[in-house]
Amino acid sequence: MSNVLSTPAAPPSDAVAHFAGRLAFETDVSDVHADLEARVPDVVVVDTRGPDAWRQGHIPGAVLLATGEIAASAAELVPAGCTVVTYCWGPGCNGSTVAALEFARLGFPVKEMIGGYEYWVREGYPVRDERGVYRRTVDDLTGPAAGSCGC
Template identity: 60%
Template sequence: MITQGIRTPGPTTATSAVLATPPAAPADAAAYFAARLAFHTDVADVHAALAAGAADFVVVDSRSTGAWDQGHVPGAVHLPTARIPQDAAGVLDPAVPVVVYCWGPGCDGATRAALALARLGYRVKEMLGGIEYWIREGYEVATWQGTERRPADPLTAPVGAEDCGC
């Protein structure tokens, strides 16, 4: 049924697949989403913080040297996941939180790196989207040849606005 342009469930509306499993109670949802934000951040927030000169975290690129050379977040530390147990103490301050990234949402590399760092006692967040979304949102990357920036992908970044407003 549609009332004043708003769709409301009619008396014979069947339960959708969306609500086949009902939403969590508000208190449970609040706890879940608060916990999720404790484990994740996104490329827009990392970029904004770095652009503002934030020094309260360090960004770690957990990819291979070849991937790092293709382009990485400017100012990031290169620490491939396999090298974390041997090298983390030499390049990271345990008092400074770490934001780790890998290729993108189709890759668990950042999750593996975050787990390895957490097991060593580091406070860590995973940057959702990885370098893929960093690049797709039009942020500059550093390479051995200098820096470069590609146009933002309008499917992942706001067009004509500084941020998405969320």
């Protein structure tokens, strides 16, 4: 008996709806990095953590807007018509999910960056803190040491 097949796979049409739906709500660190590098104008990356976490390190090009301040400050920091990408610490934290919900309630198109700041750092993308911008070595459990994973 197959463990994988003990619950049958969904019909392909259901799988299309499910996976397309996930992509409508989520993005990954690689795609966010590519858009920031390309300076895509209609995407605003929002760090939903607090000021102490921001100072510890954040994504260059992101804006700081802690979840508790979204309702009061989103309209000032996010231009109309932009899609918001939220991130928090990492997969063990749902702060970016809570923030994405708040942006959606305010009428903003929004996606959550899966993996959060943790996977941004682990995949070797640039980080900014009081020392400036730098990169850490790629964690070979989360990304290839050189180049793209090809997915």
